[in-house]
Amino acid sequence: MAKDALVSDELAKKFASEKDSSYTRWVRDEGLDIIAAHYVPNLHTVELKPWARREARGVYINHEASRTSNDCYVLEIAPGCKVPPQRQLFEEMIYVLDGRGSTVVWNDAGNKMSFEWQKGSMFAIPLNCLHQHFNGSGREPARYVAVTNAPPVINLYEDPDFVFGTAFDFKGRFNGEPDYFADKKEMDGLKLVTNFVADAINLPLISAKERGAGGGHIRFNMAKGSMNSHISQFPVGTYKKAHCHGPGAHVIIMSGEGYSLMWPEGEEPRRYEWQEGCMIVPPNLWFHQHFNTGSTPSRYLAFKHEVVSIRNAQGVPKAWISRRVGGDQIDYADETQEVRTMFADALSKHGITPRMDDAYATELLTLPAKPGG
Numbered sequence: 001m002a003k004d005a006l007v008s009d010e011l012a013k014k015f016a017s018e019k020d021s022s023y024t025r026w027v028r029d030e031g032l033d034i035i036a037a038h039y040v041p042n043l044h045t046v047e048l049k050p051w052a053r054r055e056a057r058g059v060y061i062n063h064e065a066s067r068t069s070n071d072c073y074v075l076e077i078a079p080g081c082k083v084p085p086q087r088q089l090f091e092e093m094i095y096v097l098d099g100r101g102s103t104v105v106w107n108d109a110g111n112k113m114s115f116e117w118q119k120g121s122m123f124a125i126p127l128n129c130l131h132q133h134f135n136g137s138g139r140e141p142a143r144y145v146a147v148t149n150a151p152p153v154i155n156l157y158e159d160p161d162f163v164f165g166t167a168f169d170f171k172g173r174f175n176g177e178p179d180y181f182a183d184k185k186e187m188d189g190l191k192l193v194t195n196f197v198a199d200a201i202n203l204p205l206i207s208a209k210e211r212g213a214g215g216g217h218i219r220f221n222m223a224k225g226s227m228n229s230h231i232s233q234f235p236v237g238t239y240k241k242a243h244c245h246g247p248g249a250h251v252i253i254m255s256g257e258g259y260s261l262m263w264p265e266g267e268e269p270r271r272y273e274w275q276e277g278c279m280i281v282p283p284n285l286w287f288h289q290h291f292n293t294g295s296t297p298s299r300y301l302a303f304k305h306e307v308v309s310i311r312n313a314q315g316v317p318k319a320w321i322s323r324r325v326g327g328d329q330i331d332y333a334d335e336t337q338e339v340r341t342m343f344a345d346a347l348s349k350h351g352i353t354p355r356m357d358d359a360y361a362t363e364l365l366t367l368p369a370k371p372g373g
Contacts, residue, residue: 022158023071023151027060029160032073034060038262039272040279043097043145043252048076054083063281065247066151070227070305072250072281076143077101077135085132089163090153091225092125092146093303095200095252097277099142105131107169111176120201120254122229122301123181124222126174128166145279147250147303149227173224190230191219200301201254205233210320212332213238213359226305233299234292237355239343242289243319243329244282249304251280251290256298259346261339262288271342287330289339293346324368332356332363 027034032049040046040061048057058075066072074097077083096117106112107129116136117123125131135142150163157163174180186193190206197203197220205216215234222229231254234240242261251260253274260280261269265287272280280300282288292298309317310328321327323334344354 021151021155023066023154026154026160032058032060034062034066036062036064038063038281038283040281041274042277043074043279044143044277046074048074051075054086055081056083061250061279061281063247063250064283068152068155069246069248070147070149071151072145072147072279072303074143074145076141077133078141079135080138082132082134085130087128087130087164087166088125088148088150089128089157089166090148090150091127091223091227092148093222093225093227093229094123094125094144094146095301095303096121097143097145099135099137099140101136101142102134103131104134105129105174105181107174107176108167109169109171109176111174113176113178113181115181115196117196118198120199122197122200122220124195124225124227126180126195126223127170127225128168129174145250145252145303147227147229147305149305190217191221194220195222200231201299203231205231208232209362212241212363213356215240227303228305228309229301229303231299231301232290233297234290235297235355236292236295237347237352238359239291239356240289241329241332242287242335242339244285244287245310245317245319245328247282247284249282249302251282252301252303253278253280254299254301256292256296257294258290258292258298260288260290262286269339289330291343291346293343293350293352295350295352322368324370331367332360333367 048059051058056075056077058073060073062071096119098119100118102114102116104114154163181196183196183198184194205218208215208217213234217232219230253276255276257275259271259273261271262282263269311317318328322329322331347354
């Protein structure tokens with residue numbers, strides 16, 4: 001992937017009206033900023049502005065293709081306060097950054113239920129259900145980060161009153177099931193079938209050797225939506241394989257300390273340091289690779305839309321498949337020596353040595369031959 005293909009002002013003016021969208025105009029009308037960044041050092045302290053309609057404070061943190069796929073926002077509820085009820089014809093997944101509280105969800109048929117959440121909880125809002133969030137503390141604010149697929153919906157209808165004011169129950173998504181927001185543990189392969197996770201920071205994971213270095217992984221498809229998410233964790237002294245995919249993955253660091261490398265193909269990697277609360281948003285088809293340099297396992301949550309996943313004929317994301325056989329993941333054997341040297345130097349500052357030898361050796365047992373090799 002080459003550098004951003006900048007053109008003359010004359011040519012750019014011919015497309016100026018197409019740079020904006022109904023969605024971006026709606027965000028402006030909400031009185032909020034859009035942080036167009038692929039790295040946010042701390043979601044706990046990112047600056048927020050008053051959000052009058054939601055009687056809270058917020059900011060949008062959107063990737064380069066948010067006009068057409070998914071978006072992200074941070075919202076903070078003041079101590080002892082609540083947000084007004086809302087419904088929407090788009091999907092939403094939420095991760096609680098700080099505080100504790102509760103949410104009430106109901107539909108037009110009168111089915112209503114509530115659940116409590118805390119820092120580290122994760123849940124999804126069923127499509128077009130009315131819902132309301134409450135801060136359970138009278139002293140501390142509650143803050144969450146959410147990812148939605150609002151952009152294509154708002155761009156399609158170009159009518160916020162319709163998107164936020166249409167009364168219709170999608171009974172296949174939510175019909176008042178008594179255990180809908182139970183903290184269930186039903187597995188389907190790598191996928192956890194649930195709509196609520198009380199403590200995602202300590203949720204048990206499944207081995208995912210394909211991603212390298214003895215890491216753990218679990219996937220979600222919450223509230224029967226088209227959006228998806230996953231949690232990954234990797235041990236002390238290790239790092240994951242580099243890979244690329246489409247735009248829209250918002251990677252939230254849940255625990256640990258380290259850095260990520262990101263780069264468009266053909267360019268030098270750029271380094272981004274992270275700790276708990278940081279967000280990494282890989283641009284479209286940029287390779288990215290995550291490194292644990294701390295003394296504890298590192299865990300992250302990736303919220304995204306399905307358009308991010310480029311899959312093979314078997315339905316496997318190409319980000320899980322070696323480039324040697326047509327996938328989008330770089331094998332350890334094919335990475336540069338600079339990657340390993342940088343990692344060893346970063347670990348040495350913490351008195352830790354790399355623990356990658358087993359991962360390198362294990363990969364060689366099943367490593368595909370290079371094309372033409």
